[in-house]
Amino acid sequence: MNMPCIEFQPRATTAVALPPLMGLARLMAMAFQGTDLIPLAQTLIARATDDEHDANALMDLSTILLLQGLREVGLATQDQAIDCHRVYHLPADHAPALRLLAVMTPGDLMTNAPLAFLAERSDVALTMLYVRPGEALPTWLPPHDALWIAVSESDPVRGLLEDLSQACTGWGPSVINHPDRTLRTARTEACAVLQGVPGLYIPDTIRANRSMLQQLVRCEAAPSRWLSDGDWPLIVRPVDSHAGHGLEKVSSPCALAQYLATMPDAEFFLSPFIDYASADGQFRKFRVVLVDGVPYAVHLGVSSHWMVHYLNAGMTECAAKRAEEERFMADFDTGFARRHAAALQGISERIGLDYLVIDCAEMPTGELLVFEVDPGAAVHSMDPPDLFPYKRPAMEKVRAAFRALLGRAVAARSASPA
Known part of the structure; x- marks a missing residue:
């Protein structure tokens, strides 16, 4: 898709200033804390x-x-x-020293990087510009010091990311998370790009239509026909699903048939199931963020189930799990990050994004098992500080790295010819 740019000025505002935007970070924190949002919703409707x-x-x-x-x-x-209106503003919590413009697109809470969590309690003023897939991109951009392409990869926005990639050539060196690199984070592309990284294992992943899966159901094909390391059990999920929606482990053709009977989707991601349980039988999933290539700890979820989601891993209920996560964060630089330095460096170099979140685990054999790479995954400190006092210091390290990344982008822009 290659569409001509058009003028894209914001509409004139009314004489009376509108109440300010609350924004995702504030609203999600309220929901996380159990606040009843219905009265607020009623006020907004009014x-x-x-x-x-x-x-x-x-x-x-x-x-x-x-x-x-x-x-x-x-x-x-x-x-x-x-x-x-296409443009939304979240003012800085402190005297604004830096104006960050985030280019976003309509979608659910996983469509764009939630930069408001990184900008809160800082001197960064965040402006969000929404562009729709299939429409011409703007020639006008709101005033900014640094520009972040916040759109995450998914099928509906691949064309938009390609258009933004072309537009970025004229937007200068202050562009953070160039969209052509975001395209590399698609599950199948990331699998191909990251093959052969020292110390890293990423399972073979393919896109499979229903016809291909029905061949497996009827035993007309074996998983190894499409997956180099494929055998039952398999992991299957709809394309563009996240947070475990529609994700299942299927152990036989019969189980796959039952799965397909409940899922109307046309295409799925298919990969082999990897048993990454530790010696104690628990599954541990780590979230790490790379900021300008440097890794930082985000969280560790520990669960008896192979599909680990932090919110349902029982971290709030189990002091031993929290103590383990605290040790992971405290010893991160000399522990996890050092053990997997080659793998993390390889991810940074091959994906090439300035800011990238990695969901991963440690194989019993020592390799870093990569589940997903996504610049839009949430990094936050919403957990209750009385139970997770170690989370906020870890998040402040990420925020400091985020702010330094913005500063380098501003310096690059200032140093470039006008």
Whole structure:
């Protein structure tokens, strides 16, 4: 897709200033803490009813709806907001020293990198510009010191990322997370790009349509026909699913048939199941973020189930798990990061993004097992500080690295010819 650019100025604002945007980080923290968001949603609905151009009310309302799992109405409300206004602002918590512009696209909570979590409690003023797939890109950009392409890879936005990649050639060296590198984070592409990295293991992954999977069901083909290390059991998930939605381990053709009977999707990712259990039988999934190639600890989830999600791993209920996570974070530089230095460096070099989140595990044989690389995965410190006092210091390290990354982008922009 290669579309001509058009003028893309924001609409004129009304004489009365709108109430400010609350934003994702604040609203998600409220939801995380168990706050009843219904009264706030009702207030936002009243604001939007009184003023149909109150884009901030509509955008915050859409975020609440998405947080409550009301995806369709949440996305419809978001579309209304973007029809009103393409540009949204979150002021800095301290005297603003740096203006960060994030290019985003409509979608659910995993469509764009949640930069508000990184910018909170800082001197970074965050402006968000929404562009839609299939439309011409703007020639006008809001004033900024650094530009971050915050759109994560998925099938619906690959064309947009390609268009943004072309546009970035004229946007200068302050561009962070260049979209052509974001395209490398697709599951199949990341699998291909990261093969052969020393100390790293990433399972072979393919896109499979229903016809291919039905061949497995009917025993007309073996998994090894498409997967170099493929055998039962397999991991299957719909394309563009996240957070474990539709993800299952299937151990036989019969189990795969039962799975397909419940899933209407046309395409799936297929990979071999890897048993990464530690010697104690527990599964440990690590989240690490690379900021300008330097790794930082985000979290460690410990579970008796192979599909580890931090929120359902029992970390809040188990002091021993929290103590293990605290040790992981305290010893990260001399422990995990040192053990897997070659693998983490290889990921940084081959993917090439300035900011990248990695979900991974440690194989019993010592390799770093990579599940996913995604610049849009959440990095936050919303966990209750009384139970997780070690989380905030770790997050402050990430925020400091984020701020330093922005500073280098600004310096590069200043040093470049006008």
